[in-house]
Amino acid sequence: MIINSPAIVIHSLRYSEADLIVLLFTKTSGLRSYLLRGVLKSKRGKIRASLFQPLTLLEIEAFHKDKGSLEKIKEAKIQTIYKTLHTDFVKSSLVFFISEVLKNAIKEEEPNTELFEYLETALVWLDEHETIGNFHIVFLTKLTQYLGFYPDVSVDQAIYFNMLDGVFQNKSSNAYCINGQHVVEFKSFLGTTFEASMEIKLSKAMRGKILAMLLVYFELHLHGFKKPKSLSVLNEIFN
Structure with missing residues (x-):
């Protein structure tokens, strides 16, 4: 065919x-x-x-x-000629990280038009913008929506994030319930846009904690998912 x-x-x-x-x-x-x-x-x-x-x-x-x-x-x-994605050192590091994430996360030999269009939009946005400090955080957060495990925000005021069930709750119920300032900051990325997410002020340590939490979240919900080998390089650049 x-x-x-x-x-x-x-x-x-x-x-x-x-x-x-x-x-x-x-x-x-x-x-x-x-x-x-x-x-x-x-x-x-x-x-x-x-x-x-x-x-x-x-x-x-x-x-x-x-x-x-x-x-x-x-x-x-x-299809689309990138201006900076493969020439800017920081963006190139993001490219290798994202491609590793996608290699581990996408397995289906069937069309997923919404996921494709999200990735296309995100890559063009990254290519065209200079302020990108939180890009990997918001990219992964939005990606969970298309992979089927976006966090339930109906009780987003709760202090614990239950990563196993993908919900916020007031009490810890398993070993994957976490709380702390990084959970509070993570909530800021839920439902936001790429543009708005760049206004979120994070310390280097906080950005690293949120990213580490997200990768554990991916491991819990995607069979065979492994932390990208390029993570250490990304942490050096953004943290």
Whole structure:
């Protein structure tokens, strides 16, 4: 089956001397892996290795067998040309962190249009803005909404955050109920926009605590999720 779809590059892996295996999150078919033969040596082909940098927004034409094997890309081109995402050091660090999170978090080979459009909007926003200190916090918080475990805010005045059940409550009921100033600050990110979240003032230590809490929250709700290896670099930059 031939498909034409927008796609987001999640990961790429060198395979043999000249081939690449790339993992794309497509708008029409969900998460798919593609084998690109000879792309690392080809300089004149329609498909170039440079197209598959992490989180690049593409338009692809591909052949899908839908048998769980590696698919084939017939054509690929840039959908949105980033101005800063792959050249600014801080943003590049965010790109590697986000791509690792998405590689661990998205598993379905089925379309999720709302998730795709959220990621597309978030990446373009990051590319176009300079004040981005809280971006990773609000990005992960909003991402939980599309993955199915956004915190229940109906009792948001409660002091404990029960990470196991994703609710706020007044008493601790299990080992994953936490409280403290980082829980209070985390509530500020619930229901806010990217623009408004950049106005939230956090100390370096507080930002680190909220991020650590969010990653534990992801681990609890996503089978096989692991903390990104790029986390240490991100903490050095933002903390």
